Amino acid sequence: MAGSSLLKNKLEEFKLNANDVIHFKLVRDENDVEDYDKSFKPDMTHQVFGEQESIFGYKDLEVKMYYTAAKLNTYLSMSYIDKVTPKRFDGLVPDEVLPKLAQEIPPGYYTNLDDFLATLPKEVNFKPFGEMLHSYKVKTDGSSRNFEVYKTDIDVPGFRDYHSRLQTFLLFFIDAASYIDVDDDRWNYFLVFEKYRNNGETMYAIAGYMTIYNYYAYPNKTRPRISQVLILPPFQRQGHGAELLQTFYNTCYDRDDIMDITVEDPSENFQRLRDFVDCKNVCKLREFQPNNIRVSFNDAMLQAARQKLKLSRRQARRVYEILRLKATDGSNTQQYRDYRLEVKRRLNSPFTKNRRDFQKLKKALNPQELDETMNTTEEKRLEYLEKSFEEHVEVYRQVLDRLAASS
Numbered sequence: 261m262a263g264s265s266l267l268k269n270k271l272e273e274f275k276l277n278a279n280d281v282i283h284f285k286l287v288r289d290e291n292d293v294e295d296y297d298k299s300f301k302p303d304m305t306h307q308v309f310g311e312q313e314s315i316f317g318y319k320d321l322e323v324k325m326y327y328t329a330a331k332l333n334t335y336l337s338m339s340y341i342d343k344v345t346p347k348r349f350d351g352l353v354p355d356e357v358l359p360k361l362a363q364e365i366p367p368g369y370y371t372n373l374d375d376f377l378a379t380l381p382k383e384v385n386f387k388p389f390g391e392m393l394h395s396y397k398v399k400t401d402g403s404s405r406n407f408e409v410y411k412t413d414i415d416v417p418g419f420r421d422y423h424s425r426l427q428t429f430l431l432f433f434i435d436a437a438s439y440i441d442v443d444d445d446r447w448n449y450f451l452v453f454e455k456y457r458n459n460g461e462t463m464y465a466i467a468g469y470m471t472i473y474n475y476y477a478y479p480n481k482t483r484p485r486i487s488q489v490l491i492l493p494p495f496q497r498q499g500h501g502a503e504l505l506q507t508f509y510n511t512c513y514d515r516d517d518i519m520d521i522t523v524e525d526p527s528e529n530f531q532r533l534r535d536f537v538d539c540k541n542v543c544k545l546r547e548f549q550p551n552n553i554r555v556s557f558n559d560a561m562l563q564a565a566r567q568k569l570k571l572s573r574r575q576a577r578r579v580y581e582i583l584r585l586k587a588t589d590g591s592n593t594q595q596y597r598d599y600r601l602e603v604k605r606r607l608n609s610p611f612t613k614n615r616r617d618f619q620k621l622k623k624a625l626n627p628q629e630l631d632e633t634m635n636t637t638e639e640k641r642l643e644y645l646e647k648s649f650e651e652h653v654e655v656y657r658q659v660l661d662r663l664a665a666s667s
């Protein structure tokens with residue numbers, strides 16, 4: 261007994277969280293390899309190491325996944341100070357690590373650091389793919405840095421291979437992300453690069469990207485859907501997401517064939533970003549001016565948001581709720597009550613179908629049973645509406661804070 265719990269304790273030392281042991285780097289020069297501050301960790305690893313996101317069998321494991329900053333040449337290796345062996349640990353074997361990662365990255369990666377570093381001098385030859393649509397500056401730590409957004413298709417020479425290396429990041433930063441079928445020509449790609457000078461040369465380093473799928477909409481329209489958006493961790497929270505999204509929007513405004521723009525499974529962070537960008541654009545429309553917005557959401561608002569900015573009905577309505585909150589005087593009881601009612605009316609709409617279902621229940625249940633069912637559900641419904649309203653307002657206020665800070 262004592263022996264087995266001793267073994268159990270010992271085994272615990274060899275159980276690691278995969279999210280803690282993987283170190284990514286975007287390497288610009290040799291010094292970056294030794295610079296711990298340059299590394300960043302995955303947000304998730306469940307697609308590679310399973311639901312528990314754990315790796316068993318090693319002590320002080322460090323997995324290195326380094327990419328050159330321009331071409332994304334890849335280096336994969338691992339080190340540890342001890343590992344379980346069947347002889348010492350009752351027949352147990354350590355988990356596979358590198359083979360699991362290698363399955364996800366395209367062939368041609370390096371396992372020898374010197375070979376990987378030897379590719380760095382060629383980074384200077386790298387030029388972004390496709391057409392440059394937008395350039396902007398960002399100030400970080402007092403210095404001004406230059407960024408450019410490019411739009412490309414898979415057929416641009418070299419991009420297919422480049423994309424196969426770039427998309428490897430998705431598994432570690434977007435929940436349930438999967439690799440896309442690049443042979444489908446309905447995909448567009450928007451990439452953000454930092455443009456910088458090194459030893460007198462112009463260099464580029466990848467900062468993030470976005471994929472768009474152009475759905476067909478009957479009879480002759482297109483409905484672009486934003487599918488995957490990733491700003492790499494060293495570049496997050498600097499405004500690149502907003503620049504990238506706006507650059508894509510700008511390509512859509514003049515296109516009569518575009519019905520509206522949708523987003524596939526937006527994460528909370530992305531939805532907030534989208535709300536911010538959409539509010540910034542929508543608040544320039546006459547229909548959404550503070551004096552016009554303190555009424556119910558109406559068709560004129562929807563049409564303006566849809567025709568001029570290609571917003572979907574759902575997103576136009578959401579942006580209206582955010583901007584109406586802005587225009588509502590919170591200390592005016594009547595104004596805030598009207599606002600609350602307007603939002604709750606929208607939140608209540610899924611229940612209207614349920615109410616019809618209760619008409620059917622009426623026939624099936626005796627009066628007492630019906631009463632109990634109706635009351636519980638009604639109470640729950642009101643509780644849900646209040647909670648949901650408060651949650652929405654909390655997020656809306658975050659968007660309004662960013663809007664205020666940006667103006």
Ligand SMILES: CC(=O)SCCNC(=O)CCNC(=O)[C@H](O)C(C)(C)COP(=O)(O)OP(=O)(O)OC[C@H]1O[C@@H](n2cnc3c(N)ncnc32)[C@H](O)[C@@H]1OP(=O)(O)O
Nearest residue numbers: 433488489490491496497498499500501502526527529530
């Ligand atoms: C459809 C989908 O793909 S959903 C999945 C989206 N992707 C992911 O979740 C992957 C991991 N995350 C990411 O890739 C990115 O974080 C994204 C895409 C969600 C956002 O991109 P970012 O470039 O970080 O966006 P951006 O910088 O414009 O805004 C993000 C936040 O930084 C803040 N911010 C922007 N600039 C600055 C600045 N200079 N200083 C301080 N904060 C700033 C914004 O206010 C915003 O704050 P909030 O999140 O509290 O509202």
